[in-house]
Amino acid sequence: MSSEQKMMAGPGKRSNTVLPAWWLVFLKEVTELWIGGKALALVFIYTVFLGVVTFVIASNGELRLTPPKEMVYEAIKNVITVSLLIGLIISADSLSGERERNTLEALLLTSASRRQIIVGKFLAAITVWPVAFVIAMPTVKLLSQGDAIFGPGILWGAIVGTVLVLGYVGLGMLVSYWSNSNRTSYFVSMGIYTLILIPAQLPGEAQTGVMGQLLQWMNPLAAVNQFLLNILVHSFNFSEHIVWLEAPVAYAILILGILFMYAAPGLRLEEGRGSRLWIRFSRAIGLGMIVTAIFIIGTSPALALQTWTDPDQPVQISVNMEAKTVKASDSIFFDTVVTNTAAEPSPMILVAMNIINLEHEGEAIDPEDWSPERTQSIDSLAAGQSATLSWRVNAILDGEVLIYMVAIPQPEGQHVISHPIASRGIHLTVTPFTKLSPMGVLPVAMGGPLLLLLIIYFVSLSRNQNVDMGGSL
Amino acid sequence: MVQRKGPNVLSSNEILVAQDLRKSYGQRLALQGLTFTLHAGRVLGFLGPNGAGKTTSIRILTTMMKPDAGHFVVDGIKSKHAEQIRRKIGVLPENLGFPRQMTAFEYLLYFGQLYGQTAADTTAIALKLLNDVGLHQRRNSLIGSYSHGMKQRLGIARALINDPLVVFLDEPTLGLDPRGQQELLELIKNMSRERGAGVVLCSHMLSEIESVCDDVVILSAGQMVARGTVAEVIDRTQQNIVMRNGLRVQVPTTYLARAIQILRVIPSIMKVSPIGAMEGWLRLEIIEPGHGNAEVGYQINNGILSALIRAKIPILNFEVEGGRLQDVFMHLTEEAIT
Numbered sequence: 001m002s003s004e005q006k007m008m009a010g011p012g013k014r015s016n017t018v019l020p021a022w023w024l025v026f027l028k029e030v031t032e033l034w035i036g037g038k039a040l041a042l043v044f045i046y047t048v049f050l051g052v053v054t055f056v057i058a059s060n061g062e063l064r065l066t067p068p069k070e071m072v073y074e075a076i077k078n079v080i081t082v083s084l085l086i087g088l089i090i091s092a093d094s095l096s097g098e099r100e101r102n103t104l105e106a107l108l109l110t111s112a113s114r115r116q117i118i119v120g121k122f123l124a125a126i127t128v129w130p131v132a133f134v135i136a137m138p139t140v141k142l143l144s145q146g147d148a149i150f151g152p153g154i155l156w157g158a159i160v161g162t163v164l165v166l167g168y169v170g171l172g173m174l175v176s177y178w179s180n181s182n183r184t185s186y187f188v189s190m191g192i193y194t195l196i197l198i199p200a201q202l203p204g205e206a207q208t209g210v211m212g213q214l215l216q217w218m219n220p221l222a223a224v225n226q227f228l229l230n231i232l233v234h235s236f237n238f239s240e241h242i243v244w245l246e247a248p249v250a251y252a253i254l255i256l257g258i259l260f261m262y263a264a265p266g267l268r269l270e271e272g273r274g275s276r277l278w279i280r281f282s283r284a285i286g287l288g289m290i291v292t293a294i295f296i297i298g299t300s301p302a303l304a305l306q307t308w309t310d311p312d313q314p315v316q317i318s319v320n321m322e323a324k325t326v327k328a329s330d331s332i333f334f335d336t337v338v339t340n341t342a343a344e345p346s347p348m349i350l351v352a353m354n355i356i357n358l359e360h361e362g363e364a365i366d367p368e369d370w371s372p373e374r375t376q377s378i379d380s381l382a383a384g385q386s387a388t389l390s391w392r393v394n395a396i397l398d399g400e401v402l403i404y405m406v407a408i409p410q411p412e413g414q415h416v417i418s419h420p421i422a423s424r425g426i427h428l429t430v431t432p433f434t435k436l437s438p439m440g441v442l443p444v445a446m447g448g449p450l451l452l453l454l455i456i457y458f459v460s461l462s463r464n465q466n467v468d469m470g471g472s473l
Numbered sequence: 474m475v476q477r478k479g480p481n482v483l484s485s486n487e488i489l490v491a492q493d494l495r496k497s498y499g500q501r502l503a504l505q506g507l508t509f510t511l512h513a514g515r516v517l518g519f520l521g522p523n524g525a526g527k528t529t530s531i532r533i534l535t536t537m538m539k540p541d542a543g544h545f546v547v548d549g550i551k552s553k554h555a556e557q558i559r560r561k562i563g564v565l566p567e568n569l570g571f572p573r574q575m576t577a578f579e580y581l582l583y584f585g586q587l588y589g590q591t592a593a594d595t596t597a598i599a600l601k602l603l604n605d606v607g608l609h610q611r612r613n614s615l616i617g618s619y620s621h622g623m624k625q626r627l628g629i630a631r632a633l634i635n636d637p638l639v640v641f642l643d644e645p646t647l648g649l650d651p652r653g654q655q656e657l658l659e660l661i662k663n664m665s666r667e668r669g670a671g672v673v674l675c676s677h678m679l680s681e682i683e684s685v686c687d688d689v690v691i692l693s694a695g696q697m698v699a700r701g702t703v704a705e706v707i708d709r710t711q712q713n714i715v716m717r718n719g720l721r722v723q724v725p726t727t728y729l730a731r732a733i734q735i736l737r738v739i740p741s742i743m744k745v746s747p748i749g750a751m752e753g754w755l756r757l758e759i760i761e762p763g764h765g766n767a768e769v770g771y772q773i774n775n776g777i778l779s780a781l782i783r784a785k786i787p788i789l790n791f792e793v794e795g796g797r798l799q800d801v802f803m804h805l806t807e808e809a810i811t
Contacts, residue, residue: 018586018591025587032574102570109559110587111587467614
């Protein structure tokens with residue numbers, strides 16, 4: 001039944017009611033977004049992305065024995081991050097797109113208030129968030145592996161995600177409000193998104209210290225990630241870590257305040273207030289943000305980790321393996337021989353295992369994940385005496401790694417130094433682990449996009465039945 | 474056409490009164506004192522070359538832009554009450570965009586409800602309007618499948634969905650074929666005649682303004698150079714043009730040489746020359762056509778016609794140069810620029 005037929009079927013309660021303008025704009029925008037519009041296309045891409053991410057998290061989880069809490073945290077973090085991007089793409093088009101398509105004037109010529117128009121468009125733009133979150137629920141459930149973390153994960157994910165989405169969508173609309181073209185609007189919005197995203201993705205080492213913590217607290221996305229990490233992974237008390245939500249909430253209130261109280265009543269056919277000056281200014285901001293972001297990555301202290309050794313010592317250490325190729329999840333076994341080459345007995349010697357990822361500029365791998373014994377000790381060695389220690393390493397992740405052992409003679413007293421001695425490295429080539437459906441995640445990972453395709457098909461079919469698809473007269 | 478409620482009369486049946494509207498963009502004066510009155514049931518033509526200030530005027534009068542000075546009143550509502558004024562006006566902007574995924578009926582239903590009407594009321598009005606603009610058969614087609622002409626007609630229907638007292642149409646026939654133009658002009662005439670609405674028609678097509686409009690305002694470089702009924706404006710300007718120019722006469726091409734021979738011997742004609750691009754047309758330059766005395770001018774015209782008739786030369790057309798709106802427009806806009 002077409003909308004006209006529905007209206008003509010009889011003056012029901014709804015058809016005799018004057019509907020508020022924000023609701024009409026909301027309905028129209030939602031229809032445009034979700035029936036043949038960009039929201040459906042973006043959510044489809046999102047489900048594909050979610051499937052891939054879920055598969056990767058599940059694979060890593062099986063290999064690294066990642067606890068369900070961490071997997072749930074990672075999944076929710078990714079869901080929020082991508083949902084924010086979709087919300088921003090939709091909202092950045094909301095006003096500048098209408099200007100570009102010459103459809104805004106007709107809307108502004110009606111007697112509907114500007115604020116109601118903005119409210120309707122805003123509500124339509126945030127509809128993508130609940131949809132994206134609901135789509136993610138089965139995968140989060142799967143990754144939680146029956147752990148009780150699922151409930152809190154969904155609860156806190158929904159709360160903090162909503163706070164962020166409100167702020168981001170409001171921000172996108174503000175940028176769109178001040179832009180005359182979608183190109184400008186997208187450029188500025190994506191610049192801001194990147195600027196906020198990159199610091200939030202940096203490793204923890206980059207965010208230590210008072211300044212690091214402050215920057216993390218000020219960055220809404222990083223703060224939310226930290227909050228989720230503390231609550232979901234470390235199981236900290238909510239009340240002690242609510243401080244991490246202060247910035248995202250303040251940010252959302254500020255953005256929405258500007259949007260609805262200041263900008264909305266002044267919505268007009270031309271962009272914002274400054275026209276060409278604003279366009280140049282906004283482009284400069286976008287470019288500046290991207291350059292700044294690249295600078296932040298390049299100078300991150302987390303990427304500047306280095307090692308130091310001094311080989312000139314009376315204790316020698318050797319290993320009985322040079323290079324080996326194994327598959328991820330395989331175990332290798334080797335021995336180290338520690339020899340006291342000095343003329344006198346050695347103090348107690350500690351032997352520690354170190355693993356370096358050769359593919360990531362020497363990034364250190366925590367041996368705890370790879371081996372049951374991270375360190376072993378030898379009480380003392382007589383002059384010329386040797387001792388053999390056996391080691392086991394589980395190849396967890398694929399790639400090129402170097403394993404080397406360090407012998408550390410125990411210092412003989414306070415204020416006495418000791419020089420660790422490193423062995424030759426074992427070059428381990430770990431080939432990928434292949435498992436078709438880790439944790440049985442594949443049906444969900446692939447099912448989401450397929451289900452959405454079916455929904456798109458039936459929605460289109462239903463729409464086509466209601467309209468006459470004939471060509472122009 | 475849908476009958477609407479009568480206007481809140483300002484004085485007699487004035488429904489739009491603009492008083493000394495001014496607007497500038499930086500140093501450039503876009504509008505310098507626009508003053509005019511629109512009466513119910515009349516069509517006002519808004520003329521002017523590119524950059525004359527037409528779009529600025531329409532934007533101000535439709536509340537899309539605020540004037541720097543001056544004011545206007547629509548049906549007794551002052552220009553500062555923009556939202557109330559928008560309830561009283563309907564607008565077809567130039568280059569109006571349409572949502573491709575909506576049907577014409579849905580489109581009108583949406584806009585009708587945005588004006589505060591119920592869905593049931595809007596449905597009835599929308600169906601009537603779709604019928605009036607000839608889109609009833611295609612009301613459930615997606616707008617994306619419409620031709621340009623169909624979109625223009627839908628745009629007019631949208632402009633009428635709130636039963637407006639004043640309708641602004643900015644270049645409504647732009648891009649339409651001759652038949653489409655004619656149908657649209659008929660629609661505009663009916664709009665004012667049957668609905669009693671006042672129509673402000675912006676167009677570059679002088680012939681359509683002349684055929685449809687009752688009144689005309691001519692703008693040039695932001696200044697209003699003429700205002701009044703079409704006949705008044707032509708008449709007022711005509712005398713100046715006649716002083717400088719002359720007459721045009723069209724005869725069958727076989728009589729052209731004979732006509733030139735006859736006309737050249739008439740003392741009041743200074744020069745006779747064929748108009749190259751127009752077959753059978755001759756342009757006559759008149760010596761001292763009355764010095765502003767219309768009566769003398771008429772007698773000269775009659776004398777020329779009598780001479781041709783006596784020589785048994787068929788006269789297909791005869792017109793005083795400057796007697797068309799196009800002549801007036803060219804003269805006035807040229808004068809304002811120089």
